Structures are given as structure tokens and as C-alpha cells.
Amino acid sequence: MIQESVHRTGRRTEKKVRTARDIKVPPLLNEGPEVVGMMTVVIGNGGSLDVAVRNVADSGPALSAEMFRRVVDRADTRIEADMKSSLTKELSQLRDGAAAYSMAIHMVMSAAEAREAGERERTLRDASEIALSGLREAGKAYSSSLNAPCMAVFGVGIMMPMILMSILPMLSISGIFGSQSIGMGQLAVITLVLIPAIVVAVMASIREKNPFMPSGKTGNNYGYLLPLASAAPVYLALAAAGAGPVTAGCIGCAAGGAILFISVYPGYKRETARRRRAGALEDAVFEMGNRLIAGEGFEDALTGSIGAREECGPVAEALRRELSICRGDVRSAITAAIAPTSPTVADTVCGIYDAGLKDLRDAGRLALSVGRQLKDQETVRRGIRSDLRGMMDTMFSTAAVFAPLVLGLSTSMLTPLTAISGDGGFSGTTAVLMVYLAELCVMIAALVSFLEGNARTENVARRIGMMLPVSMLVFLISTNFGF
Numbered sequence: 001m002i003q004e005s006v007h008r009t010g011r012r013t014e015k016k017v018r019t020a021r022d023i024k025v026p027p028l029l030n031e032g033p034e035v036v037g038m039m040t041v042v043i044g045n046g047g048s049l050d051v052a053v054r055n056v057a058d059s060g061p062a063l064s065a066e067m068f069r070r071v072v073d074r075a076d077t078r079i080e081a082d083m084k085s086s087l088t089k090e091l092s093q094l095r096d097g098a099a100a101y102s103m104a105i106h107m108v109m110s111a112a113e114a115r116e117a118g119e120r121e122r123t124l125r126d127a128s129e130i131a132l133s134g135l136r137e138a139g140k141a142y143s144s145s146l147n148a149p150c151m152a153v154f155g156v157g158i159m160m161p162m163i164l165m166s167i168l169p170m171l172s173i174s175g176i177f178g179s180q181s182i183g184m185g186q187l188a189v190i191t192l193v194l195i196p197a198i199v200v201a202v203m204a205s206i207r208e209k210n211p212f213m214p215s216g217k218t219g220n221n222y223g224y225l226l227p228l229a230s231a232a233p234v235y236l237a238l239a240a241a242g243a244g245p246v247t248a249g250c251i252g253c254a255a256g257g258a259i260l261f262i263s264v265y266p267g268y269k270r271e272t273a274r275r276r277r278a279g280a281l282e283d284a285v286f287e288m289g290n291r292l293i294a295g296e297g298f299e300d301a302l303t304g305s306i307g308a309r310e311e312c313g314p315v316a317e318a319l320r321r322e323l324s325i326c327r328g329d330v331r332s333a334i335t336a337a338i339a340p341t342s343p344t345v346a347d348t349v350c351g352i353y354d355a356g357l358k359d360l361r362d363a364g365r366l367a368l369s370v371g372r373q374l375k376d377q378e379t380v381r382r383g384i385r386s387d388l389r390g391m392m393d394t395m396f397s398t399a400a401v402f403a404p405l406v407l408g409l410s411t412s413m414l415t416p417l418t419a420i421s422g423d424g425g426f427s428g429t430t431a432v433l434m435v436y437l438a439e440l441c442v443m444i445a446a447l448v449s450f451l452e453g454n455a456r457t458e459n460v461a462r463r464i465g466m467m468l469p470v471s472m473l474v475f476l477i478s479t480n481f482g483f
Contacts, residue, residue, distance in 0.1 A: 020070075020090050023063055025097035026211030029138040031061040032101045032131035033377045034344070037370060039108045040124045041351030044366045046358070049112040050075075050083045059347070084109060100134025117362065121369055128373045132380050138211045139384030145209060146391055146451070149202050153395070153447065157199050158403050161191050161436055162410050165429050188432045196439050203447050212384070212453030220457040227263045228464070231256030246430045250476040253438050254469040261465025264458050273311075278342035279378065280309040285348060286371030292364030298356045299323055299330070301364075302349065315341055348374070385452070392448045396463075399437075399444035400470040407433045408478025430479055437475055441467040 035056055042052040057068035071086045073079075080086035087109065091102045107127035114120035164187050207213060235252030239245065284305040291301035303323070307316035315337060322333035331350045339346040348370050356363035411430045445463035449455045 020067055020093035021095060023067065023094065023098075025095050026138045026142065026209065027213065028063050028094070028098050028101050029134040030211040031064045032104055032134050033128065033373070033380075034061055035064045035101075036104050036108060036124075036127050036131045037344075037373050037377070038347070039105075040128070040370055040373065041348055041366070043108060043112045044121065044124055044369055045351060045355035045362075046117075049087070049109060052108070052112070053083050053087060098134075100130055100137070104128070104131040104134070117365075121365065124369060125372075128376065132376055135211075135377075136380050136384070139380070139387065142209060142211055143384070143387045143391075146206065146388075149206050150391055150395065152202050153199055153444075154398060156195055156202070157440055157443070158398060158406065160195055161433065162406055164191055165407065165410065165433055184428050184432075188428070191432055191436050192439065195436075196443060199440075199443050203443065203450060206447065207450040207455070210450055210453060212381075213450070213455065220455075222457055224264055224458045224461040225260070225464075227260040228256045230259045246434055246479065247476065249431065249434050250472040253434075254472040257441075257465050257468030257472070259465075260461055260468075264462045264465060267458055268462050274341055277311045277315060278345065280311045281306065281315065281338065281342050281345040282371065282374040282378065284309060284312065285345060285352075285367055285374060288349075288352070289364045289367030289369075289371055292352075292356065292360050292367060294364075295360075298353060298360065298363070302334075344374075388451050392451050395444050395448050395451070396467065399441050400467040401474055403440055404437050404471045404475035405478050407437065408475045409481060411479050412481045434472070434475060437471050438468065441471050 038056050038060055039052040042055055043049065053068055053071055057065055057072045059065070060068060067090055068087075071083065071090050074089075075083045075086040080089060087105065091105055094102050104127045107123055107130060111120045111123035111127065114123055231252040234255040235248045238248035238251055243251070287305040287308070288301045291305060292298065296304070303316055303320055306312045306319060319333070319337035322337045323330065326333035330353055334349050334353065335346050338349060352363050352367045352370070355366050411433060442460075442464055445460050445467060446455070448463055449460045452459070
């Protein structure tokens with residue numbers, strides 16, 4: 001009896017092992033095209049399914065790598081007869097919504113068994129189309145699911161503060177609540193604590209549903225937000241010079257936001273340039289395939305296709321330098337020159353190089369196939385981002401212009417009524433709303449970053465730096481609008 005109790009207790013305290021059934025479907029569908037592309041590089045080169053699965057397990061996207069590592073472990077420990085059986089069992093445990101991912105991997109498995117290169121290429125192309133279709137559907141589903149939560153953010157984040165900080169004080173001044181009047185302290189707690197908590201909860205649900213959020217750790221560096229602290233000395237200097245608390249606060253926050261934007265903008269420009277070069281490198285993979293089929297050597301085709309693009313000039317120069325000193329280790333040269341810009345393209349080119357060691361024309365056909373996949377992926381993702389653009393622009397303009405304008409005009413109407421009634425209990429309304437608008441800018445900056453699928457601190461900081469100065473200046477001007 002005692003042993004049984006201990007055994008049961010031990011089972012209760014064991015950490016539950018994660019299975020394919022536990023993986024969320026939308027992020028997995030987002031990884032599908034990349035996984036198919038990685039496996040295409042191996043199998044399109046005539047490699048085995050075993051090597052392709054191990055490649056994804058070692059360097060694939062987070063969720064798929066975790067799943068494929070379980071596949072490799074079961075095959076290596078002989079729990080399953082071979083890699084194909086292990087992969088088939090893992091795919092069978094996925095949730096129903098991941099059918100596109102499962103079908104695409106099954107098509108890749110079929111391609112690995114194809115005897116003819118043409119049949120293998122067609123099957124891999126079909127696998128890529130199925131994976132892209134799954135990604136496209138995930139994007140549409142996510143986009144259509146945003147209406148309710150974004151309207152909730154608008155209603156709770158904009159309309160509730162306007163009602164609380166303007167209409168309710170007016171009704172309280174008129175005596176409609178009798179002796180049960182609402183105090184400024186209560187309104188401040190609701191506006192600065194309760195409402196942001198609700199908005200953050202809605203944002204968390206939006207982030208959780210986003211299939212395009214990175215599955216692993218983002219490596220956030222909160223030091224990017226330190227320039228915001230410059231708002232404090234600006235506020236103190238203006239207050240010492242005789243400025244009112246709201247004026248000093250608005251200008252201080254605007255200055256802090258501007259300094260924050262200036263501090264992160266160079267990094268944003270570098271990242272934008274890197275993404276542009278990465279897109280050009282994907283185009284270069286397709287062109288390299290044409291050059292290889294036309295009879296050029298691998299190094300000439302690679303450097304020529306990359307060097308033909310103006311954005312890739314630094315990459316082409318680094319590649320030529322690495323190839324000249326690599327002493328035959330071409331893979332290391334490719335990785336050193338291309339991986340800092342695009343690890344995906346670097347791995348792809350290494351796979352094409354391996355194929356070229358056997359037959360350059362086969363390598364060219366592989367490059368055409370993989371290059372087409374890369375561009376198709378980018379086209380689908382660009383379409384999804386375009387669908388979300390309207391929602392992101394609406395949220396951005398709401399925090400930067402609409403909210404401070406509406407709330408500022410509301411306090412402008414409240415001020416003369418307070419003066420006429422002689423009720424000074426709501427004199428801190430403007431200051432509370434100023435603090436709330438700063439909170440709102442931070443929350444909307446994070447929300448827009450979540451919608452974009454890029455929640456890194458530097459991206460959130462850049463958006464705060466763009467919104468906060470505009471919001472504070474609009475609020476300052478609107479509060480001084482006389483009625």
C-alpha cells in the first residue's frame with residue numbers, strides 16, 4: 001500500500017513529456033514551408049529521408065526541430081523500425097488542423113522514394129504548394145479573428161477612459177450621483193491600472209494566436225528602452241522653469257520618445273538593409289540555377305548571380321574573399337559570407353554545392369526548385385502582411401492621434417465646468433490621462449509588433465519612439481483648446 005502510494009505520488013510529480021498532440025497548429029503551419037525547403041535541399045540532391053530528418057532536427061525551426069528530434073530518437077533507439085516509420089507515427093499524432101503540414105511531409109517522404117529525378121522534383125513541388133496553402137489558410141484565419149479583440153482594445157482602451165475621465169465627472173458635478181459621488185482616486189486607479197490590465201490580457205490572446213510569432217526565445221534586450229528615462233530630467237528642468245505639470249510631462253515624454261527613436265533608428269536601418277539583401281539573395285538562388293544549367297561553374301555562377309544585384313555588393317565581395325582563402329572548404333566560405341545576411345540561403349547554397357559535386361546541371365535544377373520555393377514563401381507572407389496592414393495602421397493612428405485628440409478635447413470641456421461648479425475634485429484629470437496615454441503608446445506599440453510577428457524589444461522601442469512624441473504633442477495642444 002505504501003509503495004503504491006509513493007508510486008502514484010511520483011507519477012503526479014513527473015514532468016509531462018511533450019508530444020506532437022501538444023504542439024499548437026498555427027505556428028507549426030508557419031514552419032511548414034521552411035521545413036519542406038530544408039528537406040527539399042537534401043532529397044532533391046538525391047539524399048535520403050534519414051539525412052533530411054536529421055537536418056531539420058539539428059537546425060530546423062523550433063517546433064519542427066523538437067518534433068523531428070523525437071523522430072530521430074525513436075529511430076536510433078529502435079523503438080521504431082526506421083526513420084520513415086518513426087516520422088509517420090509522429091505525424092499521425094498531430095492535431096487535425098495540421099493536415100497541411102502532415103500532408104506536405106508525407107509528400108516529401110514519397111519524393112525520397114521516387115526513382116526518377118523528374119518525379120522527385122514534381123512531388124517536392126507539390127509538397128511545397130501544400131505547405132504554402134496551409135500557411136496561407138493560417139494567415140487568413142488569424143486575420144479574420146482579429147476584429148473582435150482589436151475592437152475590444154479600441155473600446156476598452158479609448159472609449160472607457162473617455163467616459164470615465166470626462167462624462168462621469170460631468171455627471172458627478174451635476175449631482176446626479178447624489179452623495180455617492182465618484183472620487184478622482186477611484187477613477188485614476190481604474191484608468192491607470194484596471195484598463196491597462198484588460199488591454200494587456202487582450203494583447204496576450206492576440207499574441208498567443210499569431211502563427212507568425214517566433215517559437216523560440218527572441219533574445220530581448222530591454223536596454224533599448226533606457227533612453228525613455230531621459231523624459232525625467234526634461235520634466236524636472238521644465239518644472240523648475242515654471243511650466244505646469246501637464247505641459248512639463250507632455251514635453252518630457254515627447255522628448256524621451258524622440259531620443260528613444262533616434263537611438264534605435266540606426267539599428268532599424270541596418271536590419272531593413274539586411275532583409276532587403278536577404279530577399280535579393282533568394283532571387284540570386286534562382287538565377288544561379290539558370291547559370292548552372294547553362295554550363296557555368298559553381299563558384300562563377302554563385303558569385304555572378306549575387307554580384308549582379310546592387311544590394312548584395314558587400315555579400316559578393318565577402319564571398320569572393322572567402323573563396324580565395326578557403327583552401328577548398330567551399331561550404332565554410334559560403335557560410336561565412338552569406339549566413340550573417342541569411343542563414344536559410346547559406347544552408348540552401350551549401351546543399352546546392354553538394355549536389356554540384358555530382359552533377360552541375362542537377363544542381364542547377366535543384367537551385368531553380370528551391371529558389372522558386374523561397375520566393376513563393378515570401379509572396380505568401382507578403383500577402384498576409386498586407387492583409388494585416390490595415391489593422392496595424394488603425395491601431396497606430398488610434399494611439400498616436402485619435403486617442404489623445406478625443407481625450408484631450410474631453411478634458412478641455414471638463415475644465416470650464418469644474419471651474420463653474422467650484423468642484424476641484426477632478427483637477428488631476430488631465431495629468432492622469434497624460435500618464436494613461438503614455439501607457440497606451442507602449443501597449444499599442446507592443447500590440448502592433450505582435451501583429452507583425454516581430455516582438456523584439458528594439459522593434460517595440462522604435463514604435464514607442466514614433467507614437468509617444470506625436471501622442472503627447474496632440475494631447476497637449478488639444479487640452480489647451482478653449483471652449
